[in-house]
Amino acid sequence: MSNPVCTSRADCEALDNADTLAFARNRFLLPEGVIYLDGNSLGPLPVATVKRIEEAVRGEWGDGLIRSWNAADWVGLPRRVGGEIARLIGAQPDEVVAADSTSINLFKLLSGALVLASRKDSARKVILSERDNFPTDLYIAQGINTALGSAYELRLVDGNIESAFDDRVAAALITQVDYRSGRMHDMQRLNEAAVSAGLRIIWDLSHSAGAVPVNLATSGTELAVGCGYKYLNGGPGAPAYLYVAKSLQRDFPMSLAGWFGHVAPFDFNPEYSPAVGIERFQCGTPSVLAMLALECGLATFSDISFANLRRKSLSLSDLFWQLIDVHCAEFGFACISPRDHAMRGSQLSFAHEQAYSIMQAIIERGVIGDFRKPDLIRFGFAPLYLRYTDIWDAVVALRDVMQSDAWKAYRHQHRNQVT
């Protein structure tokens, strides 16, 4: 653990006063009375987004109308936003494009990777993933079979995925940081193992980019996707992104061949000729408002040192864990997240048999985390806007809810709730 134990709220205030990232909190409009520990699920509203969206609605759409596709460079948004994301994940600007949803982007990269694999070795018929991977990643792999006529086996691993790399595997879908436990993979090690085994990994950065160090170039990553609405603060259902290493772009097979990926969309040629670069990985017309909101989300990272970001993220989660150990020891919370910093993302999850009711009770007190089935309360630590005192106050709220049995008011609700 990196920081000294805080024995009082004043200790946390001292940490806030010394925080070199404290200035970034002003970039967000956080509601009064809320401690937001769910930025790993939906990032909060950046200050700049409000004005930018209003300008875009009134000015670019309302006054500019169709002319804004060129005059306001709407047509360049997917590339421009992709270039900003590239900075956060150690890629070149021409290796990332913002487009569609994470699910759709997974389909693009997985279907293409399978075609590439089958050209080299048609005996590779396994798509590998982790049973605990975010479900949409697994669903996309299952849907691939619908499109391809049931040719692939989706093999789900419970333990060490590297041990399942073999000469039957065509591609692996691996998420850098697990959405439930926060466990983080060593991308470089897995990429090297994948090269040795002759398979390709498609990385999902949804729960890592923007909160933990990601360097796609130095880790030898070829293919990746990620989400715009979590740590990137792009707004609810923001466009996702995808990364394709330069060397793979030119011949990458595109099954979702839409007009925005065409080499000359406005030629209206009946023949599909994909763009040469990262533009190829677009499909249909992107939502301009959603792209602009994502662009504002990314701007919250300007002038931020990634080393500081990581340091603070770990300090916050260490502090939370310490305070739970000290102040909530008797309530039976069991942290399922890795203690080892090298294996920890920017979140912590605690198992408790009353997890659902407890989370409802602390949300009622303004401490927003989330519940994940069957028995987890989950807290994300976004270093751009969280304060050390927020962590203190959150644990105090949790302790109060446990001591006062306030969580019991939500037991009945849980039984009747579908999700």
Next chain:
Amino acid sequence: MSNPVCTSRADCEALDNADTLAFARNRFLLPEGVIYLDGNSLGPLPVATVKRIEEAVRGEWGDGLIRSWNAADWVGLPRRVGGEIARLIGAQPDEVVAADSTSINLFKLLSGALVLASRKDSARKVILSERDNFPTDLYIAQGINTALGSAYELRLVDGNIESAFDDRVAAALITQVDYRSGRMHDMQRLNEAAVSAGLRIIWDLSHSAGAVPVNLATSGTELAVGCGYKYLNGGPGAPAYLYVAKSLQRDFPMSLAGWFGHVAPFDFNPEYSPAVGIERFQCGTPSVLAMLALECGLATFSDISFANLRRKSLSLSDLFWQLIDVHCAEFGFACISPRDHAMRGSQLSFAHEQAYSIMQAIIERGVIGDFRKPDLIRFGFAPLYLRYTDIWDAVVALRDVMQSDAWKAYRHQHRNQVT
């Protein structure tokens, strides 16, 4: 032609005064000095959208944060918006969902339709379409082969597509109203012919819904997609929609299997079990801002009689054509759109060898239509906000540009322009 020839602007004013849809113009924020004849490409900004988006950004996202997925029913948006679209296209509310882009939705329906076809008759290996279809429809058909391993031939028809229906065709992609010429198909007749030939049509309603009568139920349509940002006024790159007739929903194969199409997305089950109804046709997380803007666009159709809408659309295009014939006869414009009302959508296109320069020159004067390669100027007639006097003024502007040779200033630009 339905209305008497207008011989003066005063005649057009009289038509405006008698217009039973005139009240709807107040639902839009149209810029001063602009006559907008490109609502078939991007609909204008509805008044209500500005406030709704600001509320959603500040209130639902900013203050509500993650809670708004339930509290503001973000999760229900694709169904709710789909239900509103259903009203415009003669479908049941549980047969339409708003999701993704038109291109992505085409892939969903085409890939599924091909699987269904192959189960019945594996010898059907042709995807049929029109060479003049909007290119993304053709590109999606070409991309299907990438995903499926080159099993299908895309056969493009130049003339009557019905004559190409045969027992080799698995599915046909047909757009109701042609994006260039405005030619409208008889959906019912083609649907009947498709049933006889044992194939399935996937209709693209992008250039028709919201401006011409569409009745998917009475025309016997099984599968359709459409665009949210044209006549539906949903904003730039608005979400698209898809329609699947109730009878086909339950067993429809989903190749783009994402978590929002799961029967219980928040169970986070590793096994994909698609929802039973139209929810199945969602894939990833939808953009909330884009969905809300589309919802406002659809609200511009409330209390509008579709018969009046069609009547006015045809009156406007008739008037435009008449005025071109009278006032621009000597300039060599050749209308390529059908004169027959039964075959005409809500737009007119004119061929002229200086089409690009002419369009630039009238846009400079505030009359916004668009140019389509190689030699077309295209005008859309959205009856919700256009006035008969707008038509008069647009033709006067066009005549002035021709008489004054103002278009010649744009010749050099054309040569240097990529699109």
